[in-house]
Amino acid sequence: MESIVASASSQIDDTRHENMPRRGPPGVFVIFGGGGDLTHRLLVPALYNLASAGLLDSHFSIIVVDRADVTATDLRHSFHESLKNFVTSRGTEAVSLHDDIWQRLATSIDYVRGSFEDTATYDALSQKIGNQNCIFYLAVAARFFGPIVDQLGASGLAKESTKAFRRVIIEKPFGSDLASAIVLNERLLRTLDESQIYRIDHYLGKETVQNILALRFSNGFFEPLWNRDNIDHIQITAAETVGVEQRARFYESTGAVRDMVPNHVMQLLAMTAMEAPISFDADAVRDEKTKVLKAIHTVQSHDVVRGQYTAGSIKGQPVVGYREEPGVDPHSHTETYVAMKLMIDNWRWAGVPFYVRTGKRLAARKTEIAVHFKSAPYALFRDTPVDRLTPNIMLLHIQPTEGVTLQFSAKIPGPTVHLGGVRMKFDYSEWFHEGPSTGYETLLYDCMIGDATLFQRADNIEAGWRVVQPVLDQMHAPAGLDFYTAGSEGPKAADDLLARDHRHWLKIGS
Numbered sequence: 001m002e003s004i005v006a007s008a009s010s011q012i013d014d015t016r017h018e019n020m021p022r023r024g025p026p027g028v029f030v031i032f033g034g035g036g037d038l039t040h041r042l043l044v045p046a047l048y049n050l051a052s053a054g055l056l057d058s059h060f061s062i063i064v065v066d067r068a069d070v071t072a073t074d075l076r077h078s079f080h081e082s083l084k085n086f087v088t089s090r091g092t093e094a095v096s097l098h099d100d101i102w103q104r105l106a107t108s109i110d111y112v113r114g115s116f117e118d119t120a121t122y123d124a125l126s127q128k129i130g131n132q133n134c135i136f137y138l139a140v141a142a143r144f145f146g147p148i149v150d151q152l153g154a155s156g157l158a159k160e161s162t163k164a165f166r167r168v169i170i171e172k173p174f175g176s177d178l179a180s181a182i183v184l185n186e187r188l189l190r191t192l193d194e195s196q197i198y199r200i201d202h203y204l205g206k207e208t209v210q211n212i213l214a215l216r217f218s219n220g221f222f223e224p225l226w227n228r229d230n231i232d233h234i235q236i237t238a239a240e241t242v243g244v245e246q247r248a249r250f251y252e253s254t255g256a257v258r259d260m261v262p263n264h265v266m267q268l269l270a271m272t273a274m275e276a277p278i279s280f281d282a283d284a285v286r287d288e289k290t291k292v293l294k295a296i297h298t299v300q301s302h303d304v305v306r307g308q309y310t311a312g313s314i315k316g317q318p319v320v321g322y323r324e325e326p327g328v329d330p331h332s333h334t335e336t337y338v339a340m341k342l343m344i345d346n347w348r349w350a351g352v353p354f355y356v357r358t359g360k361r362l363a364a365r366k367t368e369i370a371v372h373f374k375s376a377p378y379a380l381f382r383d384t385p386v387d388r389l390t391p392n393i394m395l396l397h398i399q400p401t402e403g404v405t406l407q408f409s410a411k412i413p414g415p416t417v418h419l420g421g422v423r424m425k426f427d428y429s430e431w432f433h434e435g436p437s438t439g440y441e442t443l444l445y446d447c448m449i450g451d452a453t454l455f456q457r458a459d460n461i462e463a464g465w466r467v468v469q470p471v472l473d474q475m476h477a478p479a480g481l482d483f484y485t486a487g488s489e490g491p492k493a494a495d496d497l498l499a500r501d502h503r504h505w506l507k508i509g510s
């Protein structure tokens, strides 16, 4: 099989002009749990990147709320240390830290020490915030979401006025199953209006995830093909090489299904399968996403494979199995891998399987959506029977490579007619020269300007949980866990899931 790489840099239209977004509004960005890892690794670097892109107002400030006995100066110092590591470009060149920008941001950082459940903490915050716009970011363990929002309500901090908005950003996990997600939504909505709640899914901050909609709905030639008449099946893969890292305590009670499927994987599926919204207005987009998730047929146990990694090797380095990881029960039945076959009951997708899989300690880090088109109907070319024609696949690469690849057949040069598979590739980084980004910049900026399109509404969250609830219901039985070697393609049972339908997964590793 011959392979040709056609680069998109043979330019048709130079679309690399700068979009100049407007500066965000003045206000205070309050981070509950601001002394933690998320703030150091992602939030502060993202705010720094927004500052350096000129998108923060000169009256923008940050208040960190946490229980640690530290000062604002200590925090500024530790944020600066982690910024040095994390403010790097997406390309090859590291971006150096601009001291003047950092100093301006650093001087705006204040600290409130206190418990998240103590009214005194909220009194202190009220004093500092006054009548300003305010975003409350809950970078805390999920058990604090409800209590913090209750306290914001009781202290009057959640109350908006014509002069000042009050918004709350909530990290995942949003519930641990359908029932708890519903209870949490009800609790938040007792204090806040839906329009004040920004439920974050960091996958939606990824350019390439946002690009799925742009690709589908701003090009005339994809949509007519994007249906059951032309598409055989779709594979969605979110594979990681990392193991459980230092999160055993969290992961043991969470597992791959809860950690990845109702949120990240369902977002990828919804973006791929939703109908065109009537506009790019937040509610129009979120309506369509919810509709398609609601159309997913109740998943059957024989269409689910749960796996757990055993010892193996990643990039040539030996790694232990999940049960040997520090903090993990040596008899743990927590899954680190899940594959599912999902069917969508609507006119566009009836009969087209969506195979999704996600797991840790797999052969490569790779998130991609593979749209497999139906084969040509008959063998026009004598020497290449139809069952040997290269399948037409459109690959949407989400990470680490970002771009789109089209695989199709072409005539191999020569006097006889033989066909070979070729690939045409668009590489995001080759075409667009992007600035440094953690993936959180868009999300934080959108919240500042009040655009909720990339955030999940209550019904989106519940629709995601509704898909996985039947799987969670069946998980109590210890049986049904398939093991796979760390560094492999996943459990054999996942291959069997597709083999049953005479299909196979695209390879994760090279």
Ligand code: BG6
Residues within 6 Å of the ligand: 172, 202, 240, 259
């Ligand atoms: C998080 C999960 O939400 O997403 C992690 O809790 C997972 O377990 C991570 O590793 C994957 O995100 P990314 O952006 O690294 O692909």
